[in-house]
Amino acid sequence: MTAVEAERATAGSGGLRVGPRTVFFGVLLVLLAAYLQLAMGMEWRTAAGRIGPGFFPRVIGALGVALALVALVQSLRAPEAAAPDTDPDTGADGEEAGEAELGRHPRTMAVVVGASAVFAAAFVTLGAVLACALFLFGCLWLLNRPRPVLNTLVSVGLALGLYLLFETLLGAGLPAGVLPLP
Incomplete structure (x- = not known):
């Protein structure tokens, strides 16, 4: 069995795939969790009962951790490469894909x-x-x-x-x- 065949077999078996995106989202999750921990140490209400300096950092940290966790799980489940029977010039919806301009500016x-x-x-x-x-x-x-x-x-x-x-x-x-x- 060649390496390509082994990769296809792994992709079709529903196994978890760890690629660069997964590593990125994992590191991002750790950083956002540390940010949330720092935000939880701030006072979220003032003595007068108004929202304090820790309110928005808590909201941002909690949303960031939740979104990073969702992205991490999706990157673990999604295959890194397109399936062999799909056309690389079409997107997931069957429409013709545009050319990526990443890093061109x-x-x-x-x-x-x-x-x-x-x-x-x-x-x-x-x-x-x-x-x-x-x-x-x-x-x-x-x-x-x-x-x-x-x-x-x-x-x-x-x-x-x-x-x-x-x-x-x-x-x-x-x-x-x-x-x-x-």
Whole structure:
């Protein structure tokens, strides 16, 4: 029996498959579990009975652990390679598959990572609303140039929406920066 035949026999037997995706989701699950453990150590309510600094980290950690666990189980059950009788040019639904463009945009990724660093550095100086709006507009302009009006509306609207959420509803202090916001 050749290695290919043995692999096909294993795939058809319903056995668990450990591949790179499974390892990734396993490591991600461990990291998210550690994050959740740290979040559980934070106070989730203030003395006044309002939600405290540990509320959202607990929600994010619990959702992250649950989603990583589901992804890990799915990656263990799913075969890594396509079945030999399927056409590699079609997707799971029978539609023609598009060409993957993974790793073909290193310049765009580098620009977005650099913009994220500038955003983090300018957050306090410029303020939450202005820094967020500029960052979003820059990224949207880079990724969606044909629609500048939509990019402007989305970046300003999302920045103001986040400011209202954190300042008004949650009472979390965000830096005002150069804009005279209430």
